[in-house]
Structure formats: C-alpha cells, structure tokens
Amino acid sequence: MKRVLLNVSIMAVLLLGLGPVTARAAETDFSTWLAALRDEAQAAGIRDDVFDRVLAGSRPIEKIVELDRRQPEFVDTFWSYLGARVTPARVEQGRTQLQRYRDLLQAVERTYRVPPAVLVSFWGLETDFGGNTGQFRAADALATLAYDGRRGPFFREQLLALLQLVQAGDVAPDARASWAGALGQMQFMPTTYRAYAVDFDGDGRRDLWHSMPDVFASAANYLASIGWEGTRGWGEEVRLPGDFDYYLAGPDVEMPIESWRDLGVTRASGAPLEGTSGRASIILPGGVEAGPALLVSSNFRVIMAWNRAFTYAVTVGHLADRIAGRGPFVTPQRGDVVGLSRADVLEMQTLLGRLGFDTGGADGVVGSRTRDAIRDFQRTAYLPADGFPTSRLLDRLRLAAAE
Incomplete structure (x- = not known):
C-alpha cells in the first residue's frame, strides 16, 4: 500500500x-x-x-x-440496499460455503449455539466470503x-x-x-478481536484471516457473548391488520408474541402466530408504504449490536434465511422508493425542529431521535406513524412549516 x-x-x-x-x-x-x-x-x-x-x-x-x-449523496432505500446485497449469486455462494464448511460450522454451533447460516451470512456481507478483507x-x-x-x-x-x-x-x-x-474475514475492530476472537483450531494463535475454525468460532463467540439466543430465530415476515397502530412499530416497543397475535398480526401467509413464544417487536424497514413488516426477536438486537445500521441487521437475517433455503419476502417492493439526499434529511430535521419536534439536531443522518420526531409529527398529522422518512413526508413538512 x-x-x-x-x-x-x-x-x-x-x-x-x-x-x-x-x-x-x-x-x-x-x-x-x-x-x-x-x-x-x-x-x-x-x-x-x-x-x-x-x-x-x-x-x-x-x-x-x-x-x-x-457522506453518501443519497441514502439507500431498504429495497435498494437489500437488493444490492442479497443477490442470487451471493445466496448461491452462501449455500455452497454452508455445505463446504458443514462439519466445522456444526461443531461451532454445538459450542456457541449460533446457527451456521447466520455465520455464513455475516461472512458474506462483511468480506464477500473472505474475498475482500x-x-x-x-x-x-x-x-x-x-x-x-x-x-x-x-x-x-x-x-x-x-x-x-x-x-x-x-x-x-x-x-x-x-x-x-x-x-480479518469478519471485520472485527481490534478491541473486539482482543476480547472475543478464539483459537478454535488450537494452533496457539487467533487468526481471523487464514483459519476458518478461528473465523467462524470467533464470530459465534462474539454473538453468543452479547446475547444470542440459540433457540430463537432473528425474525419473520408478518401481515398487519388494517387498523394496526403504527406507533407500536419499532425496536423499542417489545411485547409478548401473544399480544401481537391478539392485535391481529399474522404470519405473512395469513396463518396465525402459533407455536412461537417470547417477546418481540414489529419493525418496518421500508416504512408503511414500501413494506415488508417484520416480527423480530432479541436476536435482531444482537445483530444490531454488531452493526447499528437498521437495514444491515435485516439484511443479515434475510440473507441467512435465504442461505438456509427459505424464500424471499412475500411482500413485493412497492411505494416510495426514492432515496433522500443528505441535504433532504437536513431539511427534514430542520423543519421538524421548527415545528416543535426534537430530532436532537440537524446532522443529515436518520437516527432514533429523528425517527421518533417523524413519528410524533405523523401522529399529529393523522398519518401512519411509522417514523419513516420519505420524499412525500418532506413535502408534507414543507407545507406544514409554511402555514
């Protein structure tokens, strides 16, 4: 270099x-x-x-x-981000690698209780299966x-x-x-490497570039250490009832799955949420208009601890599902798929602040406080309160600020 x-x-x-x-x-x-x-x-x-x-x-x-x-000039929409990363070629390569390292991945799973497809998904997204470290x-x-x-x-x-x-x-x-x-192949920061990397092949060195036992076991050890529950998946696509209160959507709202069922939430196929227990949240990574709706478990929050980007966490989970043999999302891409520029987000935050909704400052980045401010504005404007920024929402804010 x-x-x-x-x-x-x-x-x-x-x-x-x-x-x-x-x-x-x-x-x-x-x-x-x-x-x-x-x-x-x-x-x-x-x-x-x-x-x-x-x-x-x-x-x-x-x-x-x-x-x-x-800073990227445009913020990727959910569907464009997902589509660029969960490609047919990557899914196929992931399935090939899953079989190639089957015995090793099963040994790692027995030790750390992290599913093989999840580890392969992280590997694929972080370095394209080791191709770009x-x-x-x-x-x-x-x-x-x-x-x-x-x-x-x-x-x-x-x-x-x-x-x-x-x-x-x-x-x-x-x-x-x-x-x-x-x-390394899982892109650990040095402090993460120091704390969680393991010498799974027993050669006396924790090598995350050349030792696949160390690569997979270190990723599994990290996920297990920060709370991965081996008996639970990360989430599933669901169908929301027509009268759903979108103010309940978001990772901060966690309820028993039975409560979501009582509110009319079903599986994407329309089948009831049976055979599952525990607490979960509803998230809308593409907003109300673009779909899908997902019911996510605590393991989704573990993925977000690896990388705080909302769309990244969904992409990891979905790619893992596809590698494991499951199909694509049932919900088709629809609605507002126009990306917002950083200038658009800055304007949106400024307008929200002018209207009395606290975004924590205008920095051009859609974080949790900006989403909360959007949600509060949407509720006052009698809009679905999904907290999702769109070009149509920006137009609505402009009109509200001009009144």
Whole structure:
C-alpha cells in the first residue's frame, strides 16, 4: 500500500484544524503525537520493538481521512440496499460455503449455539466470503484516524489494541484492514478481536484471516457473548391488520408474541402466530408504504449490536434465511422508493425542529431521535406513524412549516 503524506491544506483543515503549516511542521506534529503514543503503549505493556515494527515510517493517509469524512449523496432505500446485497449469486455462494464448511460450522454451533447460516451470512456481507478483507495496512489506517481529531480517542484505543494483538502473535505487523481498521474475514475492530476472537483450531494463535475454525468460532463467540439466543430465530415476515397502530412499530416497543397475535398480526401467509413464544417487536424497514413488516426477536438486537445500521441487521437475517433455503419476502417492493439526499434529511430535521419536534439536531443522518420526531409529527398529522422518512413526508413538512 502506497502511503501518502498529507499536503499542507489537508493536514491543517482535516486533521488539526489549524492555520497554514509547512509539510515539515506537519510531519513533526505527527512524530510528536507518535512519541506520546509510545509512552502510552509502554504503560500498557507494549514493547518498543513491537511499537517500532508496527508504526515505524507510518504517516497519516489522506485517502482514509477522505473516506471517514465522506457522506453518501443519497441514502439507500431498504429495497435498494437489500437488493444490492442479497443477490442470487451471493445466496448461491452462501449455500455452497454452508455445505463446504458443514462439519466445522456444526461443531461451532454445538459450542456457541449460533446457527451456521447466520455465520455464513455475516461472512458474506462483511468480506464477500473472505474475498475482500481490506486494502490498507491496519496500523496506518488506525494511526491516521487516531491522529485525526474527529474520533481520535476511539481509534487511539483501537490502535493500542492492535499493538497488543501483534505482540501476542495474533496479528501480523503489516496486516491489511478496511479503511476504518476492521480486521480479518469478519471485520472485527481490534478491541473486539482482543476480547472475543478464539483459537478454535488450537494452533496457539487467533487468526481471523487464514483459519476458518478461528473465523467462524470467533464470530459465534462474539454473538453468543452479547446475547444470542440459540433457540430463537432473528425474525419473520408478518401481515398487519388494517387498523394496526403504527406507533407500536419499532425496536423499542417489545411485547409478548401473544399480544401481537391478539392485535391481529399474522404470519405473512395469513396463518396465525402459533407455536412461537417470547417477546418481540414489529419493525418496518421500508416504512408503511414500501413494506415488508417484520416480527423480530432479541436476536435482531444482537445483530444490531454488531452493526447499528437498521437495514444491515435485516439484511443479515434475510440473507441467512435465504442461505438456509427459505424464500424471499412475500411482500413485493412497492411505494416510495426514492432515496433522500443528505441535504433532504437536513431539511427534514430542520423543519421538524421548527415545528416543535426534537430530532436532537440537524446532522443529515436518520437516527432514533429523528425517527421518533417523524413519528410524533405523523401522529399529529393523522398519518401512519411509522417514523419513516420519505420524499412525500418532506413535502408534507414543507407545507406544514409554511402555514
């Protein structure tokens, strides 16, 4: 990987937020930062020879800062996100890999109680079944982001964890990673690697690049440790009654499945919700207009602990179902499938705030507070309160703000 020394303006504006500096001064500033990091590493028990092997010659990489700053111009709709990732080719490859590693995956399941198809689904989505584990040196990626002020403390912790992993012999000094420093075939951040990776093949090293026993067992150990319930699925598609109160939809509303049945919720086929128990939530990943409706268990929240993106969690579960032999969603794609730009979301948040609905600030990102604000506005406007942002909702907000 070719390392790029940041030019004067990029270093000043993106990294330090200072006035004009010379390239030599910028390099000196990074060297000073690195020297302070060495002191911290020594205090954490990291040897100087390990520090030097990993970080000697390291420099901030402009491309990584750009990737960290970059915001997509358009927000993927649920169906476009799902369709780009749960493709016939990926489902077929997932089924092939499921058979290829059947014995190993069953051994992992016996130990950690995580279904094989779920592990293969994560593997497929994270690195395309190991085909793309990253193009940057992990040390350079993490040093760049740790030196950068935006999320410096988080990535400083990750960089120190990487040094510990190298010292322990788990990770090579020149290991490749994603631009954010995620490692191996399951893309673990270094602190996750340090805490949850396991040596399942017994060779004395936790290798998430080349040892498939370690790859699958580490992912299963992580999921089990954060709450995966082996006897439960992640969720299923359901049909909602015509008088359903959409204010009840969302991961924060959890009720016994019997209660959902009493409200008229059925399986997608129309069959009653029988033979299932426990608590669950109704979610609408595409909103009321675009469907589908899903009844999700606590395991869905475990998937979201891996990655907080709502659509990612649904995609993991659905891809796992498809790999296991189940069919696509019954609900066809329909309704508003126009993606909103970041500027659209900013305008939506601004208008909601102007109308008295608290989004937690306008940042162009649809988080839980923005969804709650949308839901509250929808209820006052006598709209289905699904909390879902659409272009039609933005038009409605514009009209309401102009009144």
